[in-house]
Amino acid sequence: MDFLLEFLTRFFDKLQSPTLGFLIGGMVIAALNSRLQIPDSVYKFIVFMLLMRVGLKGGIAIRQSNLAEMLLPALFAAVIGIVIVFIARHTLARLPKIITVDAIATGGLFGAVSGSTLAAGLTMLESEGMQYEAWAAALYPFMDIPALVTAIVLASIYTSKQKSLSKQESLSKEEYLSKQAVAAGDYPSKPEYPTSRQEYRSQQRGSEGKGVEIWPIVKESLQGSALSALLLGIVLGIITRPDSVYESFFNPGFRGLLSVLMLVMGMEAWSRIGELRKVAQWYVVYAFVAPLLHGLIGFGLGYIAHITTGFSPGGVVILAVIAASSSDISGPPTLRAGIPKANPSAYIGSSTAVGTPVALAVGIPLFIGLAQAMMGS
Incomplete structure (x- = not known):
């Protein structure tokens, strides 16, 4: 009981963070139809500055740390990114009125x-005085890239299977009509068979669709703007000495x-x-539950790294936060190009309208509170 009370007290304290206050303030003035606008160029510059700062700090830390310490958290980050896609494939895709490629x-x-x-998440950690490995921000691409690759590959496999099934149904129909014609005395011409093993394999590849290029x-x-800025900062932090510019x-x-x-x-x-009104309401449920579930998976694996390698409580929180997050910059254009049949209103709407606010307003305070209660930081 004491653990629960301590956790709840800390959780509600985090909800009073100025960072979350600005998020809620933005939603309120938008709901009131305010004409306040922030130019897109300003938004992009702010994102660039923030990620460069995170990248520089991470690069400086990597230069001064043992790279072996990163191996287990990096592996866990990649596993989480892949698992999250499979969770959506086998849960969201099975719900009523959900199109499979949209779910993927x-x-x-x-x-x-x-x-x-x-x-x-980093700002709230610093405001709480929680220590974390500065290189933990470099876990970003280890989760981001495997997730996007897995989603596009799964969507391609599913689409190819659907095309194959459709073709088989069409062939079955033609076979039925052919039998009807034979019964009526109208014999079809001799079918053409592949003349070589190579030709047979070529036909098989054609029937199964093109493979996915990773x-x-x-x-x-x-090449996405967010990941490019972060990686640039990391590289500059490693190969140069940007401490004075950073500070x-x-x-x-x-x-x-x-x-x-x-x-x-x-x-x-x-x-x-x-946008969510254009698609099934199950997306709202998924977008609310998913950030918390994914974050808890990240927290659990991070806790294993904490026990086995001494991964800091703050690092555990960072792994949970990136697991709970959903891409708002580089992900959408990548998925638009890789899964053109998917409806952007489904995946962008559920992410931006519900997933991100839940991750920010509920997820970050939740994971910080858990870390403080479980690991005493």
């Missing part, structure tokens, strides 16, 4: 990582820029709610 794309977006949610998916993800320019304005970003995200979340 939604799983891919929820498996991918939000740079802004990561930045918010590298273009990875390349598209790496004098990138670090001081971090909290202020993040507050403006939360305001924009709150306004965006409210504007996306209308």
Whole structure:
């Protein structure tokens, strides 16, 4: 009972964070039809600054740390990204009125990582005084890329199977008509068979559809603006010595820029709610439950790393936060290109309108409270 009371007290304290206040404020003014607008160019600059700051800090830490410490958390991050997509494939896709490719794309977006949610989580950790490995932010691509690749591959396999089944049904119909014609005395001409094993394999490949090329998916993800900024910061932090620039320019304005970003995200979340009305209401349920479930999976694996390798409580929280997040920048264009048949209103609407606010307003305080209660940090 004492553990539960301590956890609830800490959880509700986190809800009073200024970061979350700006998010809720953005939703409120959007609901009131305010004409306040933040230019898209300003939004992109803020995201760039935040992720560069996170990347630089991570790169500096990587340069000074033992890379072997990263192996288990990085492996867990990749596993989480893949598992999240399979969860959506075998849960959301089975619900009424849910189109399978839409469900897979939604799983891919929820498996991918939000740079802004990561930045918010880091800010709250610092405000709580929780120590974490600065390189933990570098777990971002280890989860993001496998999730997007898995979603696109699964969608391609499913689409190919559907085409194959459709073709078999068509052939069955033709066979039936052929038998009817034979019964009527109209014999069909001799069928043409493959003349060689190579020709047979060629026909089989053609009937099964083209294979999925992994590298273009990875390349598209790496070229996304969010991941590019983060990786650039990490590389510069490793190969240069940007400590003075980091301390004098990138670090001081971090909290202020993040507050403006939360305001924009709150306004965006409210504007996306209308998109969910175009798709099945199950997306709302999924988008509310998924960030918490995914985050708890991340927290559980992070806790295993904490026990086995000494992964810090703050690091456990970061792994949980990126697992709970859903990509808001690089993920949507990657999925639009990789799964063109999926409905963006389904996966973007559920992510932006419900998933991200839940991850920010409920998930981050929840995971910090759990870490403090379980690991005494």
